[in-house]
Amino acid sequence: MPRFVVTGTDTGIGKTVFTAALAGALGIPYWKPIQSGLEEETDSEVVARLAGVPVLPEAYRLVTPASPHLAAEIDGVAIDPDALTPPAGDLIVEGAGGVLVPVTRTLLYADLFARWRIPVIVCARTGLGTINHSLLTIEALRARGVPIHGIAFVGDAVEDSEAIVAKIGGVRRLGRLPPIHPLTPETLAAAFAANFDLAGFT
Template sequence: MTQGIIVTGTDTGIGKTVFAAALAGALGARYWKPIQCGIEDDGGDRERVQALSGLAPDRLLAERYRLALPASPHRAAEAEGIEISLADLAAPDVEGPLVVEGAGGLMVPVNRQTLMIDAFASWRWPVVLVARTALGTINHSLLSIEALNGRNIPILGIAFVGDEVPDTQRTIAEMGNVRALGRLPRIQPLDRASLASAFATHFDIEDFR
């Protein structure tokens, strides 16, 4: 039976793919990003996750939609003359843990009627919310937590990415009433070994089992 964990972010480009790679590698899980936009720029996150996680190729599931334009899913799909269907985003049935990465943030449109969070609500799996520690993150994080709670989506906890800002991290966890799972620091150089070491140092893998 699939044991899914959804990795989403408070914004785009904040490090959720790097976190998802670290988590999937630590769990020995499968990884799935159902919608990939922007392959004309860098090829996609599946390839990056494989390089950073060390997972075997057969543990990285193919996307349901793989779109060229680096834009919101609804717009990237429209540019290719298609419409993303929520029915096509049905969760796969795999054995063992599955780390699922959303496209962008929670309120990103999948099509003109559906948001990314609607897909999460249909899966009913716990969510890890990835948030940066920089200025502005309290507002974005608390709004994201409120949106998840409003749809009764379980929140496993919040994972921070960036430099340590203790008061900000504490404020989000306490006011959002969520567990702070840990913080992934800036990693230079970023490779499989350094990412695995940082994850093991700053997170407890048992929190995700």
């Protein structure tokens, strides 16, 4: 039963596009527990457009584009961690930003992942700084006993960075999603199939 959490080393690195590719390739539902910021296309809408898989409704839809803890406070919403328990069955869950992003004033995404015990895929960019960001992310997850399924890179190939993160971090290197222009369901599916072995996710 494929069940994964996809997290990132930072915000804006292509995590949602990778998540859409993975959900589409596996043909399983997608869930974003908390969406912060509703003015632009939401992550759930991106996945629905690119992957064509069932998209479960978010537990919280926050108007303010900020970290969930702050967005909730500004919007006058109290986030209940018990409402963030992933549904049963095949599922891809997407976090927000990085693993130490606060969900509330006392709870981080990494703490949620530790509760869930679902294998985590770390999504990392390939640009300058990714070694530090990726290894810090891996350490934060390991410190909480979170199972790490592997790391997926997004961007142009940077072989040394990708290899050293996997080696020093002691994680499986799942592949790299290159820049895709134009980005359509067809081009995304083709790029994922060309750069990832689906057997590594089942």
